Amino acid sequence: MTEASAPITQDVATIPRKLPEGGKRNIVGLTREGLAEALRSIGVADKQVRMRTGQIWQWVYQWGVRDFDAMTNLSKAFRADLAEHFEIAVPEVVKREVSADGTRKYLVRIAGGHEVETVYIPEEDRGTLCISSQVGCTLTCSFCHTGTQKLVRNLTAGEIIGQVMLARDDLGEWPEQGKGSDENGPRLLSNIVLMGMGEPLYNFEAVRDAMKIAMDGEGISLSRRRITLSTSGVVPEIARAAEEIGCLLAVSFHATTDEVRDRLVPINKRWNIETLLNALREYPRLSNSERITFEYVMLDGVNDSDADAKRLVKLIAGIPAKINLIPFNEWPGAPYKRSSWERIEAFADIVYKAGYASPIRTPRGEDIMAACGQLKSETERARKSRKEIAAEAGL
Structure with missing residues (x-):
């Protein structure tokens, strides 16, 4: 069986809470x-x-x-x-950290004693919860701290939606009995992003069921347009996500050539840029979404040139999209450096002039290792040398 035709299922289970004899x-x-x-x-x-x-x-x-x-x-x-x-049980909060900018990071213990991280990011007009879908990650993206942690297992639907529930507990946001969620003013937790630990489309059924609960009008009641699923490019599941979940889609793109993306996002060796873009062109129509977000981490001297910016807008031509530029969030032993602010702005300007929104994401929660690409359970934070990580990244 070739790499391209291999099944997409992982050799890892979604393990429900193990019940004792006569348990609940x-x-x-x-x-x-x-x-x-x-x-x-x-x-x-x-x-x-x-x-x-x-x-x-x-x-x-x-x-x-x-x-x-x-x-x-x-x-x-x-x-x-x-x-x-x-x-009626939700995961246990083992540790809660609050950043100087108000970002909250929760170390959450699930069945079997495993731990994942969940992050709440407050903003003026919204509050976004970044939730995890797996314990660890199998994708080994070389710029991502979470990618240095081995995959242990998938989360259950209860462990996924439980992260939303425990965050609402901490925020004191459950409405009074008899009232709806929005009757007391704007929500503190108004958006969900599946951008925490793991690849959501490798745990499709559990993610789908959890998001159905989140979107249910008689429950947590979040619009599907307030939920964003981020994938590194599991192509066979993209159309299924459009039809069975219908939320917004973000893609961890990060490169404009297969050579560079193979190194940054190794799943590209299986489904390359052309194959991924062909699937993405159909997503807005299938899901009735307005546009796709392309996430693009800015790495000094790797993917941040003017030529990269021009290739990017040419590649995504015809796809309703915005480009979310992410200054690299450095972590101990990281093999990359953040692009200079001048370089990021020059890149953004090329994208903007081509007709695409190109916001530069403000790093949040860096002081508590809660920023994009930094999530990694404290108890699993095995230290690797810079040389080891660079070798794994093919540098």
């Missing part, structure tokens, strides 16, 4: 259909399943309730039955 099932992460089936399994009559599912859903995802006994529109007997069979 966690309902966090179940889709509406999954919750309905779980209720049937404990004897809820078919004619009541839809109503009971809706009631429990609203308590858990709209008002953030974790105790069945607080669900006062359910009978005491039914609440006791739920508490006997189920639990």
